[in-house]
Amino acid sequence: DVALADGADPDAVAAGLRAAVRDAGGQVRTESQWLRATRPHADRTTRLGFLLVLGIALLYTGVSLATTMVMATSDRVRDLAVLRLAGATRRQVLRLVGAEALTVVAVGASLGLAVAWLNLAGMWGALRLLSVRSAIELPWAAVGGAVAACAVLAVVSSVVPAALVLRRRAVDLAGVRE
Structure with missing residues (x-):
């Protein structure tokens, strides 16, 4: 989890995080994006x-x-x-x-x-x-x-x-x- 400090620009923080994890193959996602990607989908x-x-x-x-x-x-x-x-x-x-x-x-x-x-x-x-x-x-x-x-x-x-x-x-x- 990343919590933004008061007055921090969310776009700038996201860009910095993406740059930091790019070489390691990591991804930066919002909470809702992460939940959608990890939620199990049951087939019929x-x-x-x-x-x-x-x-x-x-x-x-x-x-x-x-x-x-x-x-x-x-x-x-x-x-x-x-x-x-x-x-x-x-x-x-x-x-x-x-x-x-x-x-x-x-x-x-x-x-x-x-x-x-x-x-x-x-x-x-x-x-x-x-x-x-x-x-x-x-x-x-x-x-x-x-x-x-x-x-x-x-x-x-x-x-x-x-x-x-x-x-x-x-x-x-x-x-x-x-």
Whole structure:
């Protein structure tokens, strides 16, 4: 980086720098010229490859989330039966299960954003040490879409098994051992 002193002529400084680095094969560029020249350009094949890997990872994550929620709900058959025996309606129990699933997604999203922020803040600091000025930008639409998809998947994969279990009489379910 070259910083100009107060009152210095930018054209004269640039000409002096060009003369100084000419014999060594160096170049003098503005910050925007340097960024354009060094920015990686992803071609279509690379972009499709990234999207394929991302799609596989998201599919695996969705399957993991759904199976975890189904197993967690199935393990709570006695708890759901006790709620029914205590006077809760089937609808109230299902709303509780859905609210718990949304709470799990909210906590997971918050922790995920905290980890992402720490990672991005570290990269931002490292780039600042290299004199690269950049802003931390998150694709909020994509983050919101991912959280919404996880919320829908979590609610469906916990409420549906609970609804199927609650079809049976609560007295019969209370005796079920896990």
